[in-house]
Amino acid sequence: MNSFLFMVRRDLRLALRQSSDNVMVVMFFVLCAVLFPFGVGPELGILERISAGVIWVGALLASMLSLERLFQTDYEDGSLELMALTPAPLEILVLAKVAAHWLTTGLPLILASPLLAVLLNMDSDGYGVLLLALLLGTPTLSLIGAVGAALILGARRGGVLISLLVLPLYVPVLIFGVSAVDAAIGGFEYKAQLFILGGLLMGTLPLAPWGAAAALRQSLE
Amino acid sequence: MTNFSGHNLTCLRGERLVFKGLDFSIEAGDALVLIGPNGSGKSSLLRMLAGLLKPYGGDMTWDSESVGEEPEQHRGRLHYVGHHDCVKAVLTVEENLTFWARMHDKNVDAEAKVASALDTLSISHLADVPGRFLSAGQKRRANLARIMAADAPLWLLDEPITALDKESITKLERTMADHRQNGGMIVLSTHSEITLENPKILDLADFAIGFGEGFYDDDEEDLVF
Numbered sequence: 001m002n003s004f005l006f007m008v009r010r011d012l013r014l015a016l017r018q019s020s021d022n023v024m025v026v027m028f029f030v031l032c033a034v035l036f037p038f039g040v041g042p043e044l045g046i047l048e049r050i051s052a053g054v055i056w057v058g059a060l061l062a063s064m065l066s067l068e069r070l071f072q073t074d075y076e077d078g079s080l081e082l083m084a085l086t087p088a089p090l091e092i093l094v095l096a097k098v099a100a101h102w103l104t105t106g107l108p109l110i111l112a113s114p115l116l117a118v119l120l121n122m123d124s125d126g127y128g129v130l131l132l133a134l135l136l137g138t139p140t141l142s143l144i145g146a147v148g149a150a151l152i153l154g155a156r157r158g159g160v161l162i163s164l165l166v167l168p169l170y171v172p173v174l175i176f177g178v179s180a181v182d183a184a185i186g187g188f189e190y191k192a193q194l195f196i197l198g199g200l201l202m203g204t205l206p207l208a209p210w211g212a213a214a215a216l217r218q219s220l221e
Numbered sequence: 222m223t224n225f226s227g228h229n230l231t232c233l234r235g236e237r238l239v240f241k242g243l244d245f246s247i248e249a250g251d252a253l254v255l256i257g258p259n260g261s262g263k264s265s266l267l268r269m270l271a272g273l274l275k276p277y278g279g280d281m282t283w284d285s286e287s288v289g290e291e292p293e294q295h296r297g298r299l300h301y302v303g304h305h306d307c308v309k310a311v312l313t314v315e316e317n318l319t320f321w322a323r324m325h326d327k328n329v330d331a332e333a334k335v336a337s338a339l340d341t342l343s344i345s346h347l348a349d350v351p352g353r354f355l356s357a358g359q360k361r362r363a364n365l366a367r368i369m370a371a372d373a374p375l376w377l378l379d380e381p382i383t384a385l386d387k388e389s390i391t392k393l394e395r396t397m398a399d400h401r402q403n404g405g406m407i408v409l410s411t412h413s414e415i416t417l418e419n420p421k422i423l424d425l426a427d428f429a430i431g432f433g434e435g436f437y438d439d440d441e442e443d444l445v446f
Contacts, residue, residue, distance in 0.1 A: 002327040010312075010320050017311040078305025085271055086324045087297035220273050 003088035004096045011100030021066070026108045029062040033116040044121045051120035052130065052181035058116070059109050059138060060170050066105045067145035067166075068152070068159050070097060071216065075153045084220055090213040098139075098146045098209070106138035122185070129184035129194075133177045136197040143201075143208035144169045150215035173200060223249040224284055225375060225406060231278035232265045239265050240428040241278070245421075247408070249374070250401045252417045255410040257425030263410035264304070266425065267377045270408060271301040297325075299375040300368035306360040307367075310353035314344065314363050317352060318370050325371035338369035342392055357384040365393060376400060378409035390415070 015022055036054050040046055074080040083093050113134055117127055148166035152158035180193035226246035232239040239262040247253050255263040268274040270281070272292055281288040288295045308317050315335055322331040339345045342362045347355065355363065361384045368376060376397075382390050394416050397407055401418075409415070 003324055006320060006323050006327075013316070014309060014311060076305075077309070078303055078307040079309070081273060081301070081303055081305070082307055082321065083324075084273060085296050085299070085301055087293050088324065089293065221275070 003086065004092050004099075007083075007093050007096035008100045008103075011097055012103065015100065015104040021069075022104045022108060025062050025066045025105045026112050028065060029058045029109055030112055030116065032058040032061065033120060036120070048121045048123060051117060051122035052126060052178045052185075054120060055113055055116050055122075055130065056137075056174050056177045056181075059113070059134065060141065060167070060174060062109055063106065063138060063141040064145060064163060064166055064170075067101070067142065067149050068162050070101055070146055070149040071153055072149070072158075075219065080153075080216065081220055084217060090216060091209040094146060094150075094209040094212045094216070098142050101146075102139050102142045106142055109138060110134045122181075125187070126181045126185040129190050130181045132194060133180045133197055136194060136201055137173045137177045140173050140197070140201045140204050141170060143204040146212045147208050147215060150212040150219065153216070153219040173197065176200075223374065223404070223406070225281070227270070227276075227279060227281040229279035230266070230269065230276050230281070232262055232269060232274070233277035234265060238430045240425060240430060243279070243423075243425075243428040245423055247406050247421065249404040249406060252397065252401060252407040252409070252420040253423055254415070254417065254420045255408065255423050255425060256412075257429060261425035261429040263425055264379050267301070267379050267408065267410060268303075270375075271299060271377050272296060273301075298373050299377060300325075300371075300373045301377045301379075302364055302368060302381055303379050306364040308352040308355060308360045308363050311351055313349050313351050314339070314355070314366075315348040317363065318367050321367050322370040325373065329371050331370070334370045335366070338366040341369055341396055342366050342389065358386060358389065361385055362389055365396075369396060374405050376405060376407045376409075378407065380410055380412070382411065382413055382415060 033054050036050070037047055040050070071080060074083065084090055086093070110131060113130060114127060117130060122130070145162070145166050148162040151165060152161045155161055176193045176196045180190045180197070183190040183193060224246065225248075226244070228244055229241075230243040231241040232243075239260075243266070245253060255266060257263055265274060269276055272288065272295055275289075283295065283298075307321075308314070312320075318335045318338065319331045322329050322334055336345070336348075339348055342365060344359065344362050344366065347359060347363070352360070352363075361381075365381065381393065385393065398418065401407065407417075
């Protein structure tokens with residue numbers, strides 16, 4: 001447990017001292033959503049209809065963009081080897097890295113999303129559910145992305161590869177995230193979708209660190 | 222007396238057999254120096270001893286207990302210095318070392334240990350300097366200070382004196398002597414001169430499979446590719 005906290009603290013410290021990386025992810029997210037009204041036209045009805053989907057797709061892409069480098073720098077400077085050689089299980093350290101990553105990128109995305117909801121004229125009934133769904137969904141994205149990030153270590157053009165590996169796995173989160181918001185706006189029951197998002201999180205929480213750690217060990221051989 | 226040994230170790234990288242039938246045995250206070258031409262598997266052997274690389278054949282034991290069965294215990298008793306210096310550019314030297322010391326041993330009094338390690342290698346004045354301002358030799362010294370900041374009996378050093386000046390080499394030699402005095406073991410690979418008191422020498426060339434031959438060779442029939 002202590003190792004977990006030391007690791008989170010180190011990664012947070014690293015992220016704060018290189019904060020431009022995280023700001024860029026949020027900027028990408030915001031710009032992505034801001035571009036849509038230019039593309040599809042300023043009709044409020046259309047924007048309202050697509051708002052939940054746009055925000056979720058933006059969050060998906062932004063999360064993937066930042067995950068590419070989750071293990072890369074540690075791999076390049078040899079820190080990853082040393083992590084694999086500390087007495088703590090590598091799975092725990094992967095989980096710590098994902099947690100730190102989510103705190104520095106996932107959380108800012110969630111905080112920025114109400115602004116985008118306003119820009120896209122989302123019905124105010126959906127705000128609360130959007131936040132809840134993002135809160136349940138973005139950690140899942142980070143966890144799944146960690147497996148992809150671990151698998152691409154050492155590969156050239158890792159960025160393209162990670163999107164091929166990870167985006168298909170993001171689809172369930174996207175479907176239920178969007179449908180929860182749409183249901184809330186339409187006045188329907190939305191708990192089921194949130195439960196499924198929670199279930200996905202519970203499923204990936206033990207599986208993803210395990211898979212990512214196995215991939216990391218492979219890359220160190 | 223603590224004993225660390227390997228029996229009949231075989232190393233396979235990709236599809237190339239690097240060495241086979243390698244035995245070694247060291248006891249508390251011993252130093253094992255790996256020599257051999259480039260590519261003969263010195264680094265691979267060190268990574269194998271650290272547990273980063275699984276032996277293709279053979280096994281390693283620590284006090285007659287198999288290392289492969291208790292990997293976490295084994296990791297707790299070793300320090301590894303590889304080709305990279307693992308110094309984070311935006312963290313100060315002290316932050317870098319404190320992190321690793323705590324990761325290695327959560328109960329360690331990290332501040333005091335790090336301070337004394339920095340002092341040993343005469344880089345106390347760099348404690349508050351971020352990693353990106355260090356020279357190659359200073360980074361290496363920081364990396365070597367890392368292994369002194371948390372106790373572990375087994376030191377695995379891959380070319381530890383690369384980029385070091387003469388004075389630092391002397392200090393490292395003294396530290397290694399102290400470590401052995403206290404019952405530690407050292408395995409190191411080198412191409413240059415390091416003064417160690419009666420070291421054991423392991424010439425990898427004796428076990429290495431000649432470059433270009435070896436795989437798909439007739440006497441490798443027991444190996445399945």
